[in-house]
Amino acid sequence: MPADPKTIQARNVTFHYPGSELPALKNISVRVRRGEVLAIVGANGSGKSTLAKLLAGLYVPTTGTVTWDGTDISATDSEQLWRRLAMLPQDFSRWPVTARENITLGQGDQDESSIAAAAAAAGADIVLDSLPDGLNTNLAPSWWGGRDLSGGQWQRIAAARAFYRNAPLLICDEPTSALDPLTEEAVYRRIQALSEGRTVILISHRLGATRSADRIIVLNGGRLLEEGTHHSFPPARRRVRSHVEHPSPRLQRPHTSVLVAQPDRLTLRTARRIQSEQALVWRRYRTGRTACPGRSPWR
Template identity: 50%
Template sequence: MRTDTDTSSDSGSDSDKPAPSPEELRFRSPKETVFTRNSVTTWSMARRLPQLVRRALLLGWRVNRTSVIVLLACQAASAVLEAFGLVATTSTITALIASGHIQDRLVDALPAIGVLAAAAGARALLGIAIVNVSSRLSPRISREAELEMLNAAVHAELAAYDHPGFNDRWDNADRGAAVAQDLITESQQLMSCVASIVAAAGVLTVLHPVLLPLLVVAVLPQGIASMKGARIHYESNRAMASERRTLALLRWFIADKETADQLRSSTMADFLLGRYRAIGARVDTVTDRAVHQGARYALIGAFTGGIASAGVWGALGLLLATGHMSVASAGTAVFALRTVGSSLRGVVGYGTQLFRTGLYFDDWVDFIEEAGGHRMNRGTATTGSPEVVRAEALTYRYPDADRPALEKVTLEVRRGEILALVGENGSGKTTLSKLLTGLYVPTEGAVTWDGRHIGDLDPHHLWTQTAVVPQSFAHWPLPARENITLGQPHGGDETVHRAAERSGAHEVVGELRSGLDTLLAREWFGGVELSGGQWQRIAIARAFYRPAGLLVMDEPTSALDARAEHRIFSGIREIARDRAVVLVTHRLANVAVADHIVVLDHGRVIQRGTFDQLVDEPGLFRELWDLQNDRGVPGQRSHSEERTG
């Protein structure tokens, strides 16, 4: 038996529970550890850079092989010419500081000076050629990367878009595709620096072996600092990926035409702008922290690098003072040291840029390989127009959902039949229609076409046998003809006009300035903007046009007027003669045309039968039917009420 004390204790514990925090608009990142693959160490960078250069050259090779060959040949020739120039420098200095009359010394130096001038001129021409080739390759590489990313996206399962991680991977891969064009430029610059180092280092080592390792030690601290800074920049960008996407979403709601009227009439501008500023402030905080941390690394690298550089020049002076190096050799060493030092700094700088670009590009590579972890992995069998589409003990759960959207659903629809799916919002009707068309793969159970599991069928071939009118249909920025044919014409314009007439879209097309050739796009793209109802007629015409065996119509007349709606449903029986039709709608009067009706409630089938059967028996269908036909609502006020009011 419960006492008063027990009750008060329980109520007190309930009041002590913290109230749930309001949820905030924010894209969720996948629960995974990033950056572990790319630890920043000197050795990891040394290993990564050749791989990245190779990757850049392979991308370039796929785009234009001749350009890659020319690029490599020019780099090699430039390195050889630089070595000749340094050797000629020693000869020039030796001739100029030798004993004898100045004219004789100048004459002796002329051949070496000629070599220097010729090498410099040739290297300048090669440099122009290298820049020209890399500039032509860069945009082509980026476009190729974008095409591969788009190809990977369309080969991902539709369910991928329900995973927050997929959105993040797409965003990161998109950035990787954008920087892909930098790969060839940065690789070319890195190769140029390496070629200069090889040429100058060979000469410098001949002059005295101790100079080169000392110079490497001098440049190494700045290199490490630059790598650390690149890593911090990359990590901060990845950390803010979700915030940037949220800002992009808010920008759309604030500025887009679709929401402009509601933004003004509801006076939401200041509220949304405030949210935008708050999220932007979070991005600024993380960015500032990354900049300050990178600056600290750069300061440490510059300080230690300066001390090491002083040691190099001190060693050169000591070698000259002790007679271990001649004046001519010392002069050449100065030029070589400057060349190697500049090139090493270039390797560090360009290598750091390439390393950072590679981090972003890795995201692109991962997306291409696995389509963000959701690449389709189905069978390769093909099928024709189905006679029977069946769901058997079908269960489907969305990612991170608390409960299945569908559970143990069994039904079938045959060619020549119309199956109607009925239920309240959230009952699973649209999800079921996507499973029947193979857009989703069941979590449990099976969807079969003529007894064959959809997982064993080639999905793209399967979809050639489907026609879908979704609730939210695409407004493709294409001419009216291609908006109906979807770029897959058959039967000529006669077939297009027949589909348009069945859907009522012929009235829309007839009023367009150029008929089927009219561009349907927003005004600033030079097109014609249609109303919601006009677009819905076009969307229905698409489905009627496709020579498909399974037709799914999900709320197909939600934006249509009564006349247009009547046209669709009076002609749907003819459409169903050689197709299996699945109709999803809330307007129960329209499902009278169906051969079978399945009533869903919270993902389960609770009723099934014909229209007459379901209207006559107690249950959800009858309840919804009565509500839709209930006219017991307040009517218009009488004249006497208006006067007294």
């Protein structure tokens, strides 16, 4: 079992979930190297997280192989494999323990300098500085003296937990879903810096969030649609974005398309102004004081 793989590769991988006739992934081949950030982009249900879990050895492909430095990981010891993996999942855990334990949970002996470095890399140092007892603050609000955090603050703590693990493979699944645009940009810069000496897989549904990636693959319906770099995509960007960033309008509120379709051009101030205006229209619509919000100017 390679301790620090230089190359992780999937060859002609197809994967079926139990009881499903349709494959979640079909005939996917991809290679990612140490020191590289690979971004996997696609709409919901396109197979992004499934592919990342196959590359990490959390799932075993139905057909095809996943290898680390040429070793088929389906034939290796799972415990050894998982020790080489750090994950920042989209649905992260909010443990009712201290901030310190939330970062170091399951990692054995605690190293103060490593905790501080992981917190700084995740932007969680700002959160810790705001807590009354810093790392020793209890994050169980149901307990006496416990404190709760916002969604964005919890996401930073979860990122610090993943970074503290210092594993050769780091998977970040929508790592900025609860963060504001300015913080989001900083987190992606930190992920790029963390790729030195390790392999990073970044999962996102937005192409604009992958500027820090060395390579990008776009999935659609379990198939590989596009592959390239951020700079190589502009000629095909409209087609890629139509698959990735624009779900059916029936599945979203009318105003969400503005925030999704133009993420690179929105400053935080502009985004807040638009959200405020949109909220006002929806309040008036619900109370019957205006027409359907689908007629609003941002449609």
